[in-house]
Amino acid sequence: MNSSAKPYMNPYLAGVCLGLVLTASFLILGTGLGASSGIARIAAAIEGWFLPEHTANTTYFGAWGKHPLDYYLVYMFIGTIIGGLISAVGEKRLSFQLEKGKLCSSWKRIRFALIGGLLVGYASRLAQGCTSGQALTGGAVLLTGSLVFLICLFASGYATAYFVRRQWDD
Incomplete structure (x- = not known):
């Protein structure tokens, strides 16, 4: 870690913030948080670009239709990555190790x-x-x-x- 980086957030405060995000998710979206469905739908979209007919005919990916990216967890997953990147850069913690x-x-x-x-x-x-x-x-x-x-x-x-x-x- 960079010596000029700020200390990490208090874990109790971070837990409260996560609870508020979860509450907002229930109130705004009517559902909770998750990640794996977003990743799976991105994989379905990528496969669909190369093998559209095969993807549409599979039991797993085909059930999501022609637009698997039209799902809130895809955007939540992408937002998590972008938010983490912004946080790491802003707090001078971005390093590859x-x-x-x-x-x-x-x-x-x-x-x-x-x-x-x-x-x-x-x-x-x-x-x-x-x-x-x-x-x-x-x-x-x-x-x-x-x-x-x-x-x-x-x-x-x-x-x-x-x-x-x-x-x-x-």
């Missing part, structure tokens, strides 16, 4: 990150939602399944950390 422990090679870290990202992306589409939608939106309306999911998510994260902790600095 690979975070890893001393004992983990760069290629191993990249390989694990790609495999993990593909698995999480596939699972989120299989479940018809991502962790942010499940945790934020489902948790906000106190859905039992979402609360159980959150407990399982954190428990599995701690359990997984046990097996990979040797790759990072002590």
Whole structure:
């Protein structure tokens, strides 16, 4: 991180702000937050540019019609990227780096990150939602399944950390 960068926002204040954004989403859009549907619809649009007939005839992408980008989560996803970029530039935190422990090679870290990202992306589409939608939106309306999911998510994260902790600095 750049030495002239400002300190990060207080996490409690950030949580309140996120709650306000979620509340605004419910009031304005009538629905909550999420990300994976936006990414999937962008993939459908890209595939549709190259293989329009194939895309239209697939069970998954074809159900979204000829205009898969006409969906609020596409714009929410794009806005999140643009907002994060503006924030990073404005706070002088924009840098390209690979975070890893001393004992983990760069290629191993990249390989694990790609495999993990593909698995999480596939699972989120299989479940018809991502962790942010499940945790934020489902948790906000106190859905039992979402609360159980959150407990399982954190428990599995701690359990997984046990097996990979040797790759990072002590």
